[in-house]
Amino acid sequence: xxxxxxxxxxxxxxxxxxxxxxxxxxxxxxxxxxxxxxxxxxxxxxxxxxxxxxxxxxxxxxxxxxxxxxxxxxxxxxxxxxxxxxxxxxxxxxxxxxxxxxxxxxxxxxxxxxxxxxxxxxxxxxxxxxxxxxxxxxxxxxxxxxxxxxxxxxxxxxxxxxxx
Numbered sequence: 036x037x038x039x040x041x042x043x044x045x046x047x048x049x050x051x052x053x054x055x056x057x058x059x060x061x062x063x064x065x066x067x068x069x070x071x072x073x074x075x076x077x078x079x080x081x082x083x084x085x086x087x088x089x090x091x092x093x094x095x096x097x098x099x100x101x102x103x104x105x106x107x108x109x110x111x112x113x114x115x116x117x118x119x120x121x122x123x124x125x126x127x128x129x130x131x132x133x134x135x136x137x138x139x140x141x142x143x144x145x146x147x148x149x150x151x152x153x154x155x156x157x158x159x160x161x162x163x164x165x166x167x168x169x170x171x172x173x174x175x176x177x178x179x180x181x182x183x184x185x186x187x188x189x190x191x192x193x194x195x196x197x198x199x
Contacts, residue, residue: 050104053116054118056117057117064197065195065197066119067194069191069192071188074146074150074186074187080165080169080178092151093150108191114194119196120196123194126191128187128189131184131188140180
C-alpha cells in the first residue's frame with residue numbers, strides 16, 4: 036500500500052486498495068484501517084498551529100486536482116463501495132505529556148517534520164520565526180521539551196465485514 040501513499044495521508048487510490056483488502060480477506064472476516072485524524076500539538080499557540088495547518092502540507096491531501104473522496108474521513112464510502120457490510124467508524128483519543136520518553140519525543144519530532152514540511156514560503160516572517168523557535172528540535176525553546184508540554188491527537192478506525 037505504501038506505493039499509493041502521499042506524505043503519510045490517505046492512499047491516492049483508496050477504493051481500489053480497500054477492494055483488494057476485501058478480496059483477500061476470507062468471507063465473514065473483517066477489514067479495518069486506522070489513521071491519524073487530528074491533533075493539537077502546539078499548546079498555547081492555537082493561531083500558529085491553525086496557520087501551519089492551513090499550509091499546503093497541513094491540508095494535504097486537499098491539493099489542486101485531488102478529489103474530496105480521497106480524504107481518509109470519507110472511508111465509510113470506500114467500505115460501502117467495496118461491498119463491505121456493516122461499515123463503522125470510531126475515533127480514539129491519545130495524548131502525550133511531559134516528561135516525554137525518548138521514543139515519544141522522537142515520534143513527535145518526526146510528526147512535526149511530516150505535518151509541516153516546507154512551510155516557510157506560506158508563512159509570514161513572524162510565524163516562520165515562531166515556527167522555528169517552537170518546532171525545531173535544535174531550538175532551546177523546542178515546545179516538546181517544555182516541562183508542562185501536553186498534546187492530544189485522534190485516530191479514526193474504519194471497519195467492515197466481508198460478506199459470507
